[in-house]
Amino acid sequence: MESESGLSERYEIKGGDFSRAGTISTTIKRILQEIGIPPDIITRTAIAAYEAEMNVVMYADEAVVTLNLTPEAIHININDKGPGIVDIDLAMKEGFSTATAKMREMGFGAGMGLPNIKRNADKFMISSVVGKGTTYDIILYLDGKE
Amino acid sequence: MKRHYFHSIRIDEDKCEGRMKCLRICPTQAIRIRKGKAHILEEKCIDCGECITACPGGAIVPLTDPFGELNKFKHTIAIPSPSLYAQFGREILPNKIVAGLKKLGFNEVFDLAYECGEVSFAIQEYLREYKGVRPVIHNACPTIVRLIQVKYPSLIEHISRINIPRELAAREMKKQKSKELGVDEKDIGAFYITPCPVKMISIRQPAEKKKSNLDGAISISDIYGPLLSAMEGIEKGSYRKGLESICILGIGWAISGGMSRTLRLKNSITVSGLNEILKVFDDIEMGKLKHIDFVEAYSCHQGCVGGSLTVENLYVSHNKILKLMETLEYEQIKACPDIREVRKKYAQRYFLREGRLEPRPLKPLDTNLAQAIKKRKDKEMIYESLPKIDCGVCGSPTCQTFAEDVVTGEADITDCIFTLPEKIKNLPAEVTKALSNVVPMDPTKDQKQTAKHMRGGT
Numbered sequence: 001m002e003s004e005s006g007l008s009e010r011y012e013i014k015g016g017d018f019s020r021a022g023t024i025s026t027t028i029k030r031i032l033q034e035i036g037i038p039p040d041i042i043t044r045t046a047i048a049a050y051e052a053e054m055n056v057v058m059y060a061d062e063a064v065v066t067l068n069l070t071p072e073a074i075h076i077n078i079n080d081k082g083p084g085i086v087d088i089d090l091a092m093k094e095g096f097s098t099a100t101a102k103m104r105e106m107g108f109g110a111g112m113g114l115p116n117i118k119r120n121a122d123k124f125m126i127s128s129v130v131g132k133g134t135t136y137d138i139i140l141y142l143d144g145k146e
Numbered sequence: 147m148k149r150h151y152f153h154s155i156r157i158d159e160d161k162c163e164g165r166m167k168c169l170r171i172c173p174t175q176a177i178r179i180r181k182g183k184a185h186i187l188e189e190k191c192i193d194c195g196e197c198i199t200a201c202p203g204g205a206i207v208p209l210t211d212p213f214g215e216l217n218k219f220k221h222t223i224a225i226p227s228p229s230l231y232a233q234f235g236r237e238i239l240p241n242k243i244v245a246g247l248k249k250l251g252f253n254e255v256f257d258l259a260y261e262c263g264e265v266s267f268a269i270q271e272y273l274r275e276y277k278g279v280r281p282v283i284h285n286a287c288p289t290i291v292r293l294i295q296v297k298y299p300s301l302i303e304h305i306s307r308i309n310i311p312r313e314l315a316a317r318e319m320k321k322q323k324s325k326e327l328g329v330d331e332k333d334i335g336a337f338y339i340t341p342c343p344v345k346m347i348s349i350r351q352p353a354e355k356k357k358s359n360l361d362g363a364i365s366i367s368d369i370y371g372p373l374l375s376a377m378e379g380i381e382k383g384s385y386r387k388g389l390e391s392i393c394i395l396g397i398g399w400a401i402s403g404g405m406s407r408t409l410r411l412k413n414s415i416t417v418s419g420l421n422e423i424l425k426v427f428d429d430i431e432m433g434k435l436k437h438i439d440f441v442e443a444y445s446c447h448q449g450c451v452g453g454s455l456t457v458e459n460l461y462v463s464h465n466k467i468l469k470l471m472e473t474l475e476y477e478q479i480k481a482c483p484d485i486r487e488v489r490k491k492y493a494q495r496y497f498l499r500e501g502r503l504e505p506r507p508l509k510p511l512d513t514n515l516a517q518a519i520k521k522r523k524d525k526e527m528i529y530e531s532l533p534k535i536d537c538g539v540c541g542s543p544t545c546q547t548f549a550e551d552v553v554t555g556e557a558d559i560t561d562c563i564f565t566l567p568e569k570i571k572n573l574p575a576e577v578t579k580a581l582s583n584v585v586p587m588d589p590t591k592d593q594k595q596t597a598k599h600m601r602g603g604t
Contacts, residue, residue: 007519026428034525034550035518036510043300043431050432071515142515 006070007031013056013063015082021057024065025049031067032074041140044120045074048138051113051120056080058103060133076138084130092118092126154193154209154347157184161205168197168206169543170536173420174296178551179541189509192292193344194420194445195454208343208455211362216251219335219361221327223319224252225312226339228259229400229450230366231392231470232463238377239388240470246377250369252337256319259396260483261311266395266409267488268308268497273411273439281415281430281438282306286399288348289445290423291503295353298427299505304441309499311399312338312345316359338363341453342446354501365455386477393482394474401467402449406442408471414440419447511553521553528552532562539563 009031011024029046037045049065056063060082068075085091094115099108118124123139164182176190177197184197184205198206216222224247231240240257247255269284276282283304285291294301316336324331338345340363349358382388398404403416415438417426423443429435446452451467452460491497511525512518529549540561542548551557559565 007523022428022432022434025432029431031522033508034511035515035522036507036513039299039505039507046431047433069519071519 006068008069009067011065011067013053013065015057015060015062015080017057021054022050024053028067028076031069035069037074037142041074041142045076045138045140048117048120048124048140049076051117052076052078052136052138054108055113055134055136056082058099058108059083063133070142072141072143074140074142076136078136078138079133080135081133084132084134085126085128086130088126088128153186153188153191154343154350155186155191155195155198156207156209157186158205158207159183161203163203163205165202166538167200167202169538169541171196171200172543173424174293175543175547177543178556179538189506190296192289192296192445193347194289194293195343196420198343199454208346208365210340210343210346210365210368210455211337212368215362216335216337220329220333221254221323222252222335222337223254223256223316223323224248224250224337224339224364225256225258225315225319225360227312227341227345227366227400227450228262228397228467229341229453229456229463230339231259231397232400232451232466233366233370233456233458234374234377236466236469237382239382239385240392241388241390242377242380242382243373245380246373247339247369249376249380250372254319254323256315257391257393257396258311258315259393259399260391260481261315261318262396262399262405263393263482264488264491265308265311265314265497266398266405267483267485268492269306269405269440270409270411271489271492272306272308272497276439279303280436281413281441283430284405284440284442285499286310287444287446287450288344288353289342289420290443291348291353292344292506293420293423293445294427295503295506296508297424298431299507301427301430302503302505304430305503307499308497311396313359314497316361320359335361337361339366339369340364341366341450341456343455344445352501354499354503356501366453367455367457370457386479389470389474389477389479391481392470392474392479394471394479395482397467397470397474400450401464402444402447403442404449404467404471406440411440413438414442416442418444418449418452420445511550525549525553528559533564537563 013024025046028049029042032042032045056078060080063078063080066077090096092114117138121138122141125137128134162183164179164184166179168184169177169179173194173196174190174192176187178185178187198208226247231243244255244257273282281304283306285306291305294305319336320331320334323334336359338360340346346363349360349363352358395408398408402418406414406416417423444450448460448464451463510518511521529546532545532549534545536544540548540557542551542557548557548562552559
């Protein structure tokens with residue numbers, strides 16, 4: 001879906017790889033900085049991307065992250081293979097989490113991840129098939145349009 | 147609009163041999179070698195001083211003030227960084243150093259450790275009532291402040307609003323002395339004895355764009371020799387006497403972690419060395435460290451004792467400060483400010499930093515978004531065609547920065563030594579034939595030998 005005026009990058013993450021968690025959002029942040037995206041939008045993008053990345057690391061087996069950047073919008077698509085989410089509405093509630101005790105011990109799983117993505121993105125779409133995986137679409141607009 | 151940034155580092159072109167040590171060590175990739183000489187890119191430089199230490203030819207010089215500047219003032223005050231106390235042998239105690247500075251011609255020496263102590267208490271107060279974004283980032287190291295302005299503009303809000311001790315000390319001493327001696331504040335010169343070049347810059351061009359209360363900085367390395375001679379003949383005195391006016395809270399400011407330790411801050415972390423700081427700042431930006439209250443960060447390893455203008459080995463001086471702190475604790479020397487007084491002053495906003503910190507984000511690839519995106523794509527394409535060994539022969543520190551320099555027009559793709567065999571291919575046949583014995587014609591083969599050969603040849 002790369003257009004003439006757009007930039008497209010593709011990354012892969014493995015579930016359970018806590019040591020590399022956060023590297024994709026950092027990479028995305030650096031690209032946006034080089035291009036000169038306003039700092040507040042970069043921060044929001046990086047936080048949303050980081051939360052999604054953490055979700056994959058915590059729950060999924062693997063995922064492909066694509067960044068599509070046009071002068072109009074930043075679009076991050078994450079496609080994971082994993083258990084999927086049973087009840088998305090419930091998962092979107094602040095404080096709800098299926099994190100294990102071990103994850104909580106590490107400081108994760110406060111149930112703020114998905115709501116945090118929603119708060120920072122202009123548009124957030126999530127769909128899931130139980131037993132197959134979850135797809136996240138995070139969009140931030142650059143031209144002031146919604 | 148082009149903003150001009152003032153820097154505390156100069157390159158002596160006569161001495162520079164283009165040996166690339168600075169090119170490789172610069173943490174913000176602010177150095178380029180052009181026509182065999184190093185150049186600093188103003189907007190990227192954060193005055194950390196790494197290049198000064200790295201240069202084997204002594205061609206990179208810090209801009210500090212010569213001693214002669216003292217004559218411009220009717221009354222002079224030396225304000226030494228606590229790291230100065232760690233530069234001499236064990237038997238030379240702080241009081242002797244202060245006496246030595248006076249003998250060098252300063253009318254007055256203000257022990258900055260005392261003011262550091264006051265500010266430590268002020269930071270404690272600040273953190274107690276703080277409601278803003280966490281963690282608060284310590285602002286004593288001007289390189290850290292500049293790094294945030296340039297690379298982490300979104301963290302500006304995290305920077306502590308408490309003023310730094312050297313500025314407060316200069317401000318108060320000038321007020322006090324002007325009253326006491328009946329001279330104009332303008333005629334009183336306050337000089338900081340500095341362990342690093344960036345403090346110089348923070349005096350000439352404060353990050354908050356306000357005028358500094360200090361009038362200059364003299365490097366520890368410049369004053370070391372004269373001070374050593376001046377201290378000869380000064381009575382050693384008793385061990386206790388040599389320490390009795392020294393504030394333990396303030397001494398800790400010379401080393402990384404010293405302040406958090408003396409304040410017994412529970413939720414604080416300490417980080418030193420720029421590459422480590424980049425990792426911590428990335429985490430703060432991600433919101434990973436919200437549960438931390440305070441980050442003590444120093445660009446130099448081990449804190450100010452590791453500054454590029456110090457003399458003693460930084461691990462030795464780090465240890466000396468630790469020992470000094472232990473001794474003060476053991477001897478129960480309480481030369482620190484009265485916390486009740488500090489609270490009173492705090493309530494009067496005495497410690498608040500004046501002026502505003504603005505971001506100084508790096509120039510994007512292009513001001514037009516569509517163009518910038520295109521250039522970023524071109525940059526990746528160029529990067530992919532490069533050998534990715536960061537040899538630096540082109541004059542840019544890494545293949546990544548070289549690719550960026552090409553798309554922004556700062557460099558030409560043919561500056562890359564590995565594109566050379568391609569260029570030769572396009573030469574007239576007879577030249578190619580004559581050269582074929584010297585340079586391999588296939589760019590994929592023997593690249594390293596080619597590079598070596600060409601470097602030796604020019």
